[in-house]
Amino acid sequence: MTAAVEVDRVAKRYRRTWALRDCTLTIPAGQVVALAGPNGAGKTTLLRVLAGLAAPSQGQVRVLGGFPPGSAGARDVVSYVDQLMPVYRTLRVRDVLGAAQALNTTWDHDLALARLAALGISLGRGAGKLSSGQQAQLALTLALARRPKLLLLDEPLASLDPLARHDVLGWLMTCVAQDGLSVLFSSHVVAELEQVANYLVVLSAGQVQVAGSVDDLLDTHQALIGPADLADSLAAQIPVVTMARAGRQAHAIVRGTAAPPGWSGRPVTMEDLVLAYLKEPRARAVPGLAVIR
């Protein structure tokens, strides 16, 4: 299967700060990828590198089977929506569409018109006079009307109300199902990632901490509850991602399917998993590596 994204030992430095370090990642095409991580983890930088807006300081990046980001081939098939949702605020929506059409070799004007009509956004309105949620919807519409094969979204849902979030996610899923679109989107709201993502990437301090199919990750991790006095010996029996003590009880997220004696296990949710890895930046779950703490 063609890789949607191949990132090989990529580093990106802004003056003295390393935003990405030794970042290696391969994402198969056709996936909806959730990109999670704390603030400053490098999510936006990674997306901007993939979009061709920033060149890596070291390493190699390829999208959709071999295009370097920013190349003519990549620009035709990759859409990117920045977290600032930049749209031409001084223009009317009609002119925003006209400008977008002029800038692109592939443009589905009917799709854009239908989407804006469904959202009740008038073509004669100034883009700057739209609410922040409507501007986000407009930015997403512009990105999808290009009929991309890879869609990069940086915090796309932050300015949307719950109903609009549900609507956008539904629309994204339709596009994925219809066109085989690959989507890579970052978000702090883990619950909304869980609804749509089938692949998870967690970044921490500029490095890939977790990467894998959501189903695989959920199948290979479990939450354990047991007596606090057994907590210290647990790590010798099973790879522990995170451990928390509360009185006489200990809670752990571990990698493995069988619960050790004295512990009771339950399946983890994606939120459990992400939070566990975010609490332990040194823990890793990437293909080819066991959990390392």
Added chain:
Amino acid sequence: MTSFTVSRLTRVTVPPLARFTWYRHRVAVLAIPAVFGVTIALLIADDVWLRAWLDSHQLAGCLSPAGPEPKNCSHAAAWLLSYQALRLRSFPPWLIAAAGSAVAMFIGLPWVTSEFESGTFRYTWVQSVSPRRWLLGTFGSLAAIATAAAAVCGAVFDWWSGAAEWQGRLTSPWSWDHIQLSPLTVPCWMLFGMALAMVIGVLVRHTVPAIAVFILSYGAWLSVGVGWLQSHLARIAPVVRQFPWAQGPGLPYSDLTVNYGFAGPGGHQYTPETVFRRIPWNRPPAQIDQWLAQHHLTFWISYQPASRTWIFQLAWAAILLTAAAACVLAAVCLLRRRLDR
């Protein structure tokens, strides 16, 4: 059927980035001809008034470059010269220079900086069109409109000068406005101004500081260009004539004197001051010539004839086009550096 054909033709022939410029910078696209249109209207109104005034005083023939001057031309010229010094001569050239500078500063610069300030470059640069094509295509579209409008303005100014400056009888064709505001050089100045504004916009990325940098750079270029370079260009390959002192050079007013001095025996050059200190001024002019001959001194003058003004206009056009090309190249390099960061 016709409208369909026209519509199809329009879609096929208009380049994408020209269409983008129309959607994205419509106000600028309309403002450029408006600014120059007002300037042109003022020049035309002034010219029509002047020609009507000359007609009403039976002086229309004074405008003819060929043939003898009608009676009273010199009297009318003297009146006009004082009149123009107050209004006509000083006002329109500066108006054109100001219009060009304003278009470069308030249109040629903000189209770049606004993209950075609003963050929309993060949208524009990830479309099918590459950032470099976006930069060059948008610049090309806006600069083409500005340059065409400036060319029309230059042509109208040339026509206005014919009347207002009386075909070179009132002012020298070597004055700065004749060289810098010809139909050839005005569009080149406009193109240079737009290119300079673009490179400053890409470099500074914020409108107000960029405007300040533009004013400083453009001002420096004007003082260096118009002040220093123009006087040095005039020194290249002048015509040199030797003549008797008493007779005088007899150069027409429209020629530009570059230098003069005395040549001594063996081609040795003397400054006029050195010779003037020794000349017996109490003698009649003919005897001064004799005194100069006795001392083997010949008076010479170097000058540029009026017929060469177009060569200087051409040279200025070449300088401005080269500078504009350098600015465009620098803007492309700066944009690439910005992407690499």
